[in-house]
Amino acid sequence: MNPKILLVYYSRSGNTRVLAEALIQKLGCEWVELRPKTNYPTGAWGFLKALLHSMTGRLPEIEVIGKRPESYELVIVGGPIWGGRVATPVRSFLRGHQKNLKRVAFFATQGGTRAGERAMERMQSDAGIPPRASLVIPERDLRGHSLKNSIHGFLARLNPILNEIQGPLRPGLKIQTSGARAGDQLEHESARFLSASGSGRAQNPK
Numbered sequence: 001m002n003p004k005i006l007l008v009y010y011s012r013s014g015n016t017r018v019l020a021e022a023l024i025q026k027l028g029c030e031w032v033e034l035r036p037k038t039n040y041p042t043g044a045w046g047f048l049k050a051l052l053h054s055m056t057g058r059l060p061e062i063e064v065i066g067k068r069p070e071s072y073e074l075v076i077v078g079g080p081i082w083g084g085r086v087a088t089p090v091r092s093f094l095r096g097h098q099k100n101l102k103r104v105a106f107f108a109t110q111g112g113t114r115a116g117e118r119a120m121e122r123m124q125s126d127a128g129i130p131p132r133a134s135l136v137i138p139e140r141d142l143r144g145h146s147l148k149n150s151i152h153g154f155l156a157r158l159n160p161i162l163n164e165i166q167g168p169l170r171p172g173l174k175i176q177t178s179g180a181r182a183g184d185q186l187e188h189e190s191a192r193f194l195s196a197s198g199s200g201r202a203q204n205p206k
């Protein structure tokens with residue numbers, strides 16, 4: 001278990017959980033699933049409630065997370081896009097912990113392909129600090145090679161921070177992040193990072 005990275009996510013209908021679990025497994029980090037005190041149920045009523053809250057900026061209280069974000073070097077935060085913004089439980093977390101976040105990275109899933117960039121800008125404003133990397137995936141790309149490639153790209157962008165947190169794995173090594181062998185090399189470097197931090201498998205942190 002990597003004690004320096006915390007992944008925090010919310011998922012109403014399961015899509016973001018798929019991405020969160022893949023990242024947790026890659027990073028071997030601790031994690032928390034956000035639970036709003038009043039739920040957004042699946043079905044039409046939950047959809048309308050979620051959309052209304054998102055559009056009006058009504059942020060729900062969330063249950064105690066049982067982790068201290070300030071004790072992690074990197075907090076990776078993600079959720080679904082609702083009405084062009086990240087879901088309200090994620091916004092509640094970011095706003096409530098602004099002062100406790102040393103470094104952040106963001107991820108999100110969305111139904112379409114358009115809202116992502118603006119949603120990440122808004123997420124930065126909720127967090128109070130810019131993300132070291134961000135990733136938005138349309139739900140149709142949450143499987144197979146698309147998912148794998150997106151995660152590779154995200155980890156490549158995070159790699160300088162992972163090295164900073166962990167210390168250089170191999171001084172002087174330049175990591176190739178594009179081209180045919182980028183994925184293989186990143187996989188290799190990620191494996192080195194994970195084995196150096198004694199992690200590598202997703203585990204329930206509780």
Ligand SMILES: Cc1cc2nc3c(=O)[nH]c(=O)nc-3n(C[C@H](O)[C@H](O)[C@H](O)COP(=O)(O)O)c2cc1C
Pocket residue numbers: 010011012013014015016017047048050051079080081082083084085109110111112113114115139
């Ligand atoms: C209330 C609501 C609003 C949404 N608004 C958007 C949107 O503005 N743009 C978009 O691309 N997808 C939108 N979606 C689709 C979700 O972002 C997408 O299905 C996401 O993957 C759901 O993640 P989850 O299964 O983790 O809850 C919306 C979904 C809901 C429930």
